[in-house]
Amino acid sequence: MGDSSTAEGVGAAVTLGLLAAWAVHDLEELATVPGWLRRNVPELRRRFPLVPEPVWRRAGRTDPVEFTAAVGVMGTVVAAAAVAGRLSGGRSGFYQSALTGFGLHRLVHMAQAAAVRGCTPGSVTSPLLVVPFTLWARGRLRGAGVLRPTRPRDLAVGLAAAGAATVAAHGMARRLVGAARRAS
Template sequence: MTDTRLDPLVTYGLFLAWAVHDAEELARGPRWLRENLPGLRERFPGVPERVWKAMESVDEREFAAAVGVMAVVVASAAVAGARSGGRSGFYQGAVTGFGLHGLVHLAQAAVARDVTPGAATSPLVVIPFSLWARGRLRRAGVLRPVSAGGVAAGLAVAAGATVVAHGLGRRLAARF
């Protein structure tokens, strides 16, 4: 049985859950990276030097600007979801990608053997919200199936969006 009513919390909740999660990242991100980069470099010598250089150059202003850029993307996905009754592929992809992003944070924490930025809210907010929203979309009869290829594409899009957000964040931070 499908329930065709979709609570606005299912769609706009994506932005709310993202904001809670990214508040944690804002509070801990650049400082954690500065404090832990030497140890990470030592533990993972195979990572290209350009990756380490890029990571060490991120400051609080750039990080905050990148979060602002990503806010626009996530808010756009939430609005697309609300306007379409949850049917928007952009919105559904964002919900799925958000949940997978939470799993990536947990994997990062396991690899780093530390509570990395984003790892605290991933099991408490990110993953539960994504599962709940997908369940509500399923009950409403609008959830699109996700294939392994879709998961891979979603992770690639999320990674690309992060790179673009940081690139724009760097430019914005330099201008202001």
């Protein structure tokens, strides 16, 4: 099976491309999150007083090592989804939900940028990479007959899966980094 759409499904550019697009996007986040939070949390705390104080304390103390570990855990999830997509010719529900979640999570980045009226981590690659890749991949899946028309439920599942994976990745990273620090 090549990279063109076939009756068997879609090729590697569509399925494994999810991992590649995610990696580029998350490299932006790795490069920007800790410093951006350090510089911006005091101003954000003043501008958004309704956000609970524990959220600001946690954001202001973002550990770069823990954040990097969380990105690695999430990378494992995305890699598994991309491989499931490749092995199924794009038919895997896990892969399709991950692709949907990847595309929808751009809304979070774009909403953050709009709320602060400026550039935020992830807001550069969201419109330049996340949106175009997601639309292209979904178009290829539809063209190959392996993606049904999107229902509101599909959007909710994709966004919920992305949110749950993010929370789980950060929880796992906290445990891994904590265990590694206790062992050393």
